[in-house]
Amino acid sequence: MDFHEKTLSKDYKFKGEVVNLRVDTVKTPGGNSATREIVEHPGGVAIVAITDEGNIVMERQYRRPFDDILYEVPAGKLNYGEDPKECGMRELEEETGYKAKSFESLGFIYPSPGFSNETLHLYVAKGLYQGEMHRDKDEYLDVEEAPLQELVDQIIAGTISDAKTVVSLLKVNELIRRNKI
């Protein structure tokens, strides 16, 4: 059976600076009509930056949806049409001051495929050297460095909850174990 739904209509309810929200009316594989609420997002990048000492560059950043400070790898939103790798290199330098000699893809993830088309491109950066920190207006964050194994222990203990951070650090951990990084 083909599970694809046929689009009957798309109705935009909100168009914003970051997200758009639309309600699609679809025909299901069973022939019924149904509505689907979809949040359109430009996507973004997340970067595991590894220092020459083997530490990971981390950030503590305020996240409005939770009104709380989260512990995350450096990340940023894509501008529409922007190359994800260029975006990742720019965001890493702007937020942490680091440039990287090596900047390789770790794949991508769909954070919330049930309701959003957001796609996050993951990278691992090595050969770090000092660039120029330059944060966006109204962007406040602290930068720290921590050993990967300590961060993996925190993930297992449940004290790191940001999905892109968990995915990218556990992927790097598995790649190191396989001697692929």
Added chain:
Amino acid sequence: MDFHEKTLSKDYKFKGEVVNLRVDTVKTPGGNSATREIVEHPGGVAIVAITDEGNIVMERQYRRPFDDILYEVPAGKLNYGEDPKECGMRELEEETGYKAKSFESLGFIYPSPGFSNETLHLYVAKGLYQGEMHRDKDEYLDVEEAPLQELVDQIIAGTISDAKTVVSLLKVNELIRRNKI
């Protein structure tokens, strides 16, 4: 410096069946006013169900935001106020037909903390036995079983992209390695 933003106003632009969208006006730590687009979501659960043969129960499901079939662990949305564990046990049985003797927490993740308050509760289910499959109207999916190591290889190769699936399988992989499952 305290990074918390002070709420000046909350303006609901859309209230739907699954998500609400609001635009907050806030005062930043630097004293400027700024707007934040927030998608409210009820949250959900995802389950790593391990058969007695050591295989993982997986699903292939259509995801409207990508107009594509994704390969995921069983998951479902929370009803507001519902206990996540009860929800997880119900969704596992409804979607796959499996009940579980053991149903333990794997923690939780925030899939998209930049714009959504969605929280996903992760579980590992063992001691599976046959219950009663009962899918929602307009819910179409295929259920399969696959060895964990094959799924981890697919994650590393980049062919599994759903964040909750990557997080929960890599966590289970790490816990098995530490003899904690």
